[in-house]
Amino acid sequence: MSASAIGTQRITMAKAINLGLRRALERDEKVMLMGQDIGALGGVFRVTDGLQKDFGEERVVDSPLAESGIIGTAIGLALAGYRPVCEIQFDGFIFPGYDQITTQLAKMHYRSRGRLNLPVVIRVPFGGGIGAVEHHSESPEALFAHTPGLRVVSPANPADAFTMIQQAIASPDPVLFFEPKARYWDKADIDVRAAGQALDLGGDTVGLHTARVVTPGTDITVAAYGPTVSTALAAAGVAGQEGTSVEVIDLRSISPIDFDTLIASVRRTGRLVVVHEAPVFFGAGAEIAARVTEHCFYSLQAPVLRVGGFHVPYPVANIEEEYLPNLDRVLHAIDSAMAH
Amino acid sequence: MSASAIGTQRITMAKAINLGLRRALERDEKVMLMGQDIGALGGVFRVTDGLQKDFGEERVVDSPLAESGIIGTAIGLALAGYRPVCEIQFDGFIFPGYDQITTQLAKMHYRSRGRLNLPVVIRVPFGGGIGAVEHHSESPEALFAHTPGLRVVSPANPADAFTMIQQAIASPDPVLFFEPKARYWDKADIDVRAAGQALDLGGDTVGLHTARVVTPGTDITVAAYGPTVSTALAAAGVAGQEGTSVEVIDLRSISPIDFDTLIASVRRTGRLVVVHEAPVFFGAGAEIAARVTEHCFYSLQAPVLRVGGFHVPYPVANIEEEYLPNLDRVLHAIDSAMAH
Amino acid sequence: MQSSSVPSLVKEPGVIQPDLDGVTTPVGSFDDDLIQLLTPQGERVHHETYSARVEDLDLHALQGLYRDMALVRRFDNEATALQRQGELGLWPQCLGQEAAQIGSGRALATQDYVFTSYREHGVAWTRGLDLRKILHSFRGQDHGGWDSAAHNFHLYTLVIGSHALHATGYAMGIQRDGDVGTGDPGRDRAVVSYFGDGATSQGDVSEALVFASVTAAPVVFFCQNNQWAISEPTARQSRVPLVQRGGGFGIPSVRVDGNDVLACYAVTQEALERARSGGGPTFIEAVTYRMGAHTTSDDPTRYRSRAEEDYWRQRDPIARLRTLLVAEGTGEDFFEGIEAESETYAEDVRAYCRALSSPDPITMFDHVYAEDHPLVSAERAWFAEYEAGFTGEEAHR
Amino acid sequence: MQSSSVPSLVKEPGVIQPDLDGVTTPVGSFDDDLIQLLTPQGERVHHETYSARVEDLDLHALQGLYRDMALVRRFDNEATALQRQGELGLWPQCLGQEAAQIGSGRALATQDYVFTSYREHGVAWTRGLDLRKILHSFRGQDHGGWDSAAHNFHLYTLVIGSHALHATGYAMGIQRDGDVGTGDPGRDRAVVSYFGDGATSQGDVSEALVFASVTAAPVVFFCQNNQWAISEPTARQSRVPLVQRGGGFGIPSVRVDGNDVLACYAVTQEALERARSGGGPTFIEAVTYRMGAHTTSDDPTRYRSRAEEDYWRQRDPIARLRTLLVAEGTGEDFFEGIEAESETYAEDVRAYCRALSSPDPITMFDHVYAEDHPLVSAERAWFAEYEAGFTGEEAHR
Ligand SMILES: Cc1ncc(C[n+]2csc(CCOP(=O)(O)OP(=O)(O)O)c2C)c(N)n1
Ligand SMILES: Cc1ncc(C[n+]2csc(CCOP(=O)(O)OP(=O)(O)O)c2C)c(N)n1
Ligand SMILES: [Mg+2]
Numbered sequence A, B: 001m002s003a004s005a006i007g008t009q010r011i012t013m014a015k016a017i018n019l020g021l022r023r024a025l026e027r028d029e030k031v032m033l034m035g036q037d038i039g040a041l042g043g044v045f046r047v048t049d050g051l052q053k054d055f056g057e058e059r060v061v062d063s064p065l066a067e068s069g070i071i072g073t074a075i076g077l078a079l080a081g082y083r084p085v086c087e088i089q090f091d092g093f094i095f096p097g098y099d100q101i102t103t104q105l106a107k108m109h110y111r112s113r114g115r116l117n118l119p120v121v122i123r124v125p126f127g128g129g130i131g132a133v134e135h136h137s138e139s140p141e142a143l144f145a146h147t148p149g150l151r152v153v154s155p156a157n158p159a160d161a162f163t164m165i166q167q168a169i170a171s172p173d174p175v176l177f178f179e180p181k182a183r184y185w186d187k188a189d190i191d192v193r194a195a196g197q198a199l200d201l202g203g204d205t206v207g208l209h210t211a212r213v214v215t216p217g218t219d220i221t222v223a224a225y226g227p228t229v230s231t232a233l234a235a236a237g238v239a240g241q242e243g244t245s246v247e248v249i250d251l252r253s254i255s256p257i258d259f260d261t262l263i264a265s266v267r268r269t270g271r272l273v274v275v276h277e278a279p280v281f282f283g284a285g286a287e288i289a290a291r292v293t294e295h296c297f298y299s300l301q302a303p304v305l306r307v308g309g310f311h312v313p314y315p316v317a318n319i320e321e322e323y324l325p326n327l328d329r330v331l332h333a334i335d336s337a338m339a340h
Numbered sequence C, D: 001m002q003s004s005s006v007p008s009l010v011k012e013p014g015v016i017q018p019d020l021d022g023v024t025t026p027v028g029s030f031d032d033d034l035i036q037l038l039t040p041q042g043e044r045v046h047h048e049t050y051s052a053r054v055e056d057l058d059l060h061a062l063q064g065l066y067r068d069m070a071l072v073r074r075f076d077n078e079a080t081a082l083q084r085q086g087e088l089g090l091w092p093q094c095l096g097q098e099a100a101q102i103g104s105g106r107a108l109a110t111q112d113y114v115f116t117s118y119r120e121h122g123v124a125w126t127r128g129l130d131l132r133k134i135l136h137s138f139r140g141q142d143h144g145g146w147d148s149a150a151h152n153f154h155l156y157t158l159v160i161g162s163h164a165l166h167a168t169g170y171a172m173g174i175q176r177d178g179d180v181g182t183g184d185p186g187r188d189r190a191v192v193s194y195f196g197d198g199a200t201s202q203g204d205v206s207e208a209l210v211f212a213s214v215t216a217a218p219v220v221f222f223c224q225n226n227q228w229a230i231s232e233p234t235a236r237q238s239r240v241p242l243v244q245r246g247g248g249f250g251i252p253s254v255r256v257d258g259n260d261v262l263a264c265y266a267v268t269q270e271a272l273e274r275a276r277s278g279g280g281p282t283f284i285e286a287v288t289y290r291m292g293a294h295t296t297s298d299d300p301t302r303y304r305s306r307a308e309e310d311y312w313r314q315r316d317p318i319a320r321l322r323t324l325l326v327a328e329g330t331g332e333d334f335f336e337g338i339e340a341e342s343e344t345y346a347e348d349v350r351a352y353c354r355a356l357s358s359p360d361p362i363t364m365f366d367h368v369y370a371e372d373h374p375l376v377s378a379e380r381a382w383f384a385e386y387e388a389g390f391t392g393e394e395a396h397r
């Protein structure tokens, strides 16, 4: 089944990524997938379902149980001309591969003065809200964004997931691709063919690192990415009914961050709330607050407020809803900013 | 030679840490040191010089060449009642141990609901300016500060190094102890006995996580830690001559950050520049700027400015002086903030 | 890609010829070089070295092992059922691995210390842990659930392989305490680290073998090769039997029939004695089978055959001990007694689980640090005030 | 702590008894089970398997190997001198390891690919790399210094062990390209990964052995056991000879006299042939000695004895080949020629190094990413403007 023959359909984010991977595998024979249980099983989230069957064991590889090994051999494969897409089973299990990512993957292009490219994508299902046990709900994106040489992105909806995974694979640079696992089963209508063609033509699509104004508004900007975009949208809905016009921005990219879009918005609204699941302390919100404040010092009516994880390890599933930056907490921050 | 018999002397920071380790080994037989080449060689920076000779191979251990192994076995030793102090040879080599630090060391106390403590110290010579090759000049502190469960500190002078290493070892929590290697050979007069006694009595010493106003000033605050404190002081000197009164704060701790001291200062001066060697993007300066702005929104005369590493891997030694946040760049930021 | 071609080398000095049998042996079958004291048919086999180690197990003791296995299986099945009923978020079954876990666990002394992954409910049982506490974390109420020091049984570790290093470090601590080689059976201690076939690929496990070997730490590495790491067969982790891994690090290694409770008991006992007496680490490969799914979230039909499962059902560890017990004179009433006890136990487990209540959200701020931390305190205070703000209608607007 | 006690086990089926000789063998001495074709006294030894592989090396070829080793040593010494003169920040000497590096390097085909640590200047030489380029990074001008693809010789990797995985991945790429087992000597390719004794402890090296073994990747792991990892003797990394490590992962392994250029050539050639033909990986332990300091920053007097250094000086890899060459008819003029060539080379190296100029600071912003990155661009622009602001007096106030 060729992805390009599909046309508009209602699909989940998991399926959208699956179709994106399929298209990438079809278009470039150097693309290959690696990871634990991604073959016959199709990955624990079934994102790679059917791909080994259709593309073979050479291109969709069940790797030994070792993240450093997966990423380290992906680097070698990239040096040999391949474009490996590695799946990390859960966010909390990326750390055995952290050294390879930080000291090798991020630096090889620089070390070689641009002679060597490492077009490696690392897919990481991330974030909480699925009632999981320890290590299965983490949001470690800041731990990668701080390292020069890496690109870090996160789609928030099926259409972006379909496009962005292909853009990430096409990138000559290493990309950390954070997939909001709680949104895997969210559905949307996508014209896969049209989206695919736009992508092929380099045309109509939004760049991998471009933020998107999802809902325009005038009183306050709420910036989010990945799993928290839908929370931000929900908050905008409620706040709108209560008379506050919220502009929601889906950042889409955490490194680089599209500050142009963000700053333009804040210059208009004068207020900003940043929402992410990762702990606030040293999180993406810190960088955003610092830089936006620097550039919008005289436009800001209130300090940039951050809504995110507390400075505690991800808590047990029974109380994760209270930990997560939920609708109420975003509304609370909007209220606080408006009241300033 | 007992450290407590020494009295005031002029010693380097490397020696101060050595004496601090010696005192810790003397006072508590559960304290032990682990790391590569820390025995007969005394470590590549000679910080552990003479300790294996005096305390034996059981307490000052030359470990196999594996950082994950060192930290992982340190966790086991801590569970068995020991207080391991691990030396990582250079900042850039901590990453093979990153998983153990992030998923195990940081979380064991939480996982066990407080039943288990891991009093492990990880000593990391960090920062640039010594003309080294790749991986030997990095400043990865933000990559630890973001993780709840860890404490992250950095001394800026010999006296603090002597005291803080002992406080870190005494802490029931895991501590990342970042030693500014470019300052290892800086000297200062220390009355080791007095400092040691103060420490024993829990008295006169500054807490491990307390920031210190090094130079009071009225026009602007400059916050730094570790290697950049001396740069900040130099900048304060030059700026003072030019009529700007700079308050320099040595943060000493990166997680937690002593915001009380910082905020009190900024409320007075109305301006803040943060200086660190790590890349600015997602660095400590971001968290500081975000939080200080939140708390001092109406006192700030200018946005918080950050002076730090660029978004590039640590460059080659020949041009590291231009990369580092040197005197000129700090002065430039002070000027910019004052001109706002 | 010639991934199945096997190099042929002449054996000669200086050349290590690995035993490459494992490559051609189909996954799941037994090899000859497996320590076995009880066949799948329930018959005793004599073994020169190891038979002596089970001689003192009289019928009563054997019945005890049977009871252990039966109750653990009942507990495990009940937990699986509770997950299906929505009472647990997830459950990793130990079904099929009872002999490996009970046999090795019963070889432990009280003062020995154990580190495991997440599937070692049988070992937990032998440590006197109230197994119901294991349910806490799979119900999402606790990350740990028990007092590890009280049972010398560490909390489950979910990051594959990490705890092999903790075990080795703990064993290094025992050495420093002087609790090795004293000859005092109440004092000498050892550590066992349990992990799976998949875990052997993780760098941490290899590093643990390095550290244990060079320090001669009193630690036993007990690898339950249950043939699968989720959907990946052991052949994805190694071309050769895993038992060879230990030898490469200078660690005496032994391969045992992991569905034979007697053999598991015997080899573990020997390894523990060696460790406690100062002889250093041992690597044990226990060849067993994960009869259930990886966890309740898994779907084994996607990756393994019914035939394979049938093959292993014939080798059920409990069934073979039952045959032996009957042959050695155990009456039906004994089994009926166990059956009844199991049912009572299961009911109790069920009731306990259902009665568990969620922790108060504010407890998420507890025990992040052992000592005061201003940020955690501030966030806790904020949260308390914030939560207090929700009263009646106001909540969720 | 009984770290020297060796467990004694009866050999029997199912029990792997590691060869524990290494534990009692003093560091630095040779064992019997070492492939050797040329003794320290410069005499040829016959070896059933390997002698055939050096038969086609005529006197001219042997002289070539001598020249390789002599020039590399001269280069290495010159670099050390340059460091002492302040022209380099640091220098890691390969002194003493020339046979291991030249012997193995000369067994490579052009299309083979090499990954190394930071000490493999001899291997670099065999890849046709202009060694002067290695000085760039140790002078602080470049993190890499050469075009790795042009020489099929990857940049030095400083994070111990990392590149063993890159090598394995590259070899997996070769498999996918179909460049294994075609029988076409110009097409079939293999990879060699060089690392030290210390590196064997890193998880990454073990993981590389796992991946290479299960995929039968065409990669040769060439471990130069130079007896030391900075100040730590090999005994801190392993109780048993490192050659046993490979076998534990199902990889055929061989232990070779690393100071014997002929033996290193022979075993590497065999391993490469196996890899290229689809026979999978090989692990080679080359027993050699780091005759110099770890780097110019090191002080070996702190941790090793003069006697040990003397012992190994007797086993100098270059001296023994010289003895053989003389015995086989090489005249003094040949050696004088090499001497003269070395001096000219050294002068050239010196001049080249001194003439190197620092990069422009703005280049620090180059090549962070292959594609445009707004933050890097903005910082570059800021920096250019900032730097431009400094003119004359204004600079540094
Ligand atoms: C570092 C890490 N990577 C991935 C996972 C996800 N994971 C959980 S269990 C498992 C398979 C483990 O297999 P094995 O070691 O054989 O143990 P078994 O489950 O068979 O008992 C995987 C890949 C994990 N827990 N930790
Ligand atoms: C991950 C890592 N940890 C520590 C170091 C510091 N270091 C550099 S060389 C070295 C010793 C290496 O020994 P070995 O592998 O035997 O190689 P040799 O230097 O003897 O050639 C160490 C510990 C490093 N480069 N990388
Ligand atoms: Mg398994």
Ligand SMILES: [Mg+2]
Pocket (backbone or CB within 6 Å): D196, D197, D198, D224, D225, D226, D227, D228, D229, D230
């Ligand atoms: Mg070495």
